Amino acid sequence: MxxxxxxxxxxxxxxxxxxxxxxxxxxxxxxxxxxxxxxxxxxxxxxxxxxxxxxxxxxxxxxxxxxxxxxxxxxxxxxxxxxxxxxxxxxxxxxxRQHDHLVCIECKQIFEFCDPRLQNIQQMVEDIYKFDIAYHTLVFRGICEACEQKKAASANTTPQIPSDA
Ligand SMILES: [Zn+2]
Ligand SMILES: [Zn+2]
Missing domain, CATH: 1.10.10.10 (Winged helix-like DNA-binding domain superfamily/Winged helix DNA-binding domain)
Structure with missing residues (x-):
């Protein structure tokens, strides 16, 4: 709802x-x-x-x-x-909604994701450790798609040779 x-x-x-x-x-x-x-x-x-x-x-x-x-x-x-x-x-x-984050280390952009399997893990951990979990935080850090493409694009361009002529 x-x-x-x-x-x-x-x-x-x-x-x-x-x-x-x-x-x-x-x-x-x-x-x-x-x-x-x-x-x-x-x-x-x-x-x-x-x-x-x-x-x-x-x-x-x-x-x-x-x-x-x-x-x-x-x-x-x-x-x-x-x-x-x-x-x-x-x-x-x-x-x-409960969600977790992906943080791009290049552009600092933040993306949210939600995966019910994480809730299952939380439930499992509660059962195993007899621990009443109030909340969790999970952050994945890496490079986002846009930054990845930018990197690939700049790697593909042949370096300019400076001419003194
Ligand atoms: Zn990025
Ligand atoms: Zn968020």
């Missing part, structure tokens, strides 16, 4: 509202604008989220973006992935 994104937006807003009230924090427009933006995009890094919002004329400071991200992680609406040194990306987490 698909969960409409409008309905999703309503629900995440409610969760964030309750969370802020519980923490006795201000429910500012900026915080909700950041939340809405996040639920309209895929993986992102904190700085480009800030730049994107600036470009859309939102009046948000960098500090607000970073602080809000921390709050959204705390209340479970956003997930942070560490894909490498100085390479962290965020993504929406509410009602979002």
């Amino acid at each position: 698909t969960h409409s994104s409008a309905q999703n937006q309503q629900e995440v807003k409610q969760i964030f509202t309750d969370f802020l009230e519980k923490k006795q924090m201000r429910k500012t427009q900026e915080r909700f604008a950041i939340l809405e933006e996040i639920y309209n995009i895929e993986h992102f890094d904190a700085y480009s989220l800030y730049v994107n919002m600036k470009e859309k004329n939102y009046r948000v400071s960098r500090a607000t973006v970073y602080n809000t991200l921390e709050l959204l992680i705390e209340c479970g609406l956003v997930k942070r992935h560490h894909f490498g040194a100085n390479f962290s990306v965020y993504e929406k987490a509410y009602q979002y």
Whole structure:
């Protein structure tokens, strides 16, 4: 069953509202604008989220973006992935299907995949180790198709011989 994104937006807003009230924090427009933006995009890094919002004329400071991200992680609406040194990306987490990632080490693009067999492995591991698994993270790093093709193309072109003539 698909969960409409409008309905999703309503629900995440409610969760964030309750969370802020519980923490006795201000429910500012900026915080909700950041939340809405996040639920309209895929993986992102904190700085480009800030730049994107600036470009859309939102009046948000960098500090607000970073602080809000921390709050959204705390209340479970956003997930942070560490894909490498100085390479962290965020993504929406509410009602979002369990998935794993492929990260291209050339262009840093992120692809998602979902394979039910991984769930079977998880189940097996739970049974064998009597371990109640809450979640898992799996990242495959390598070269994406586009980068692979670019590499092949540049390898096929004969090197230019510099002429001094
Ligand atoms: Zn690539
Ligand atoms: Zn993802």
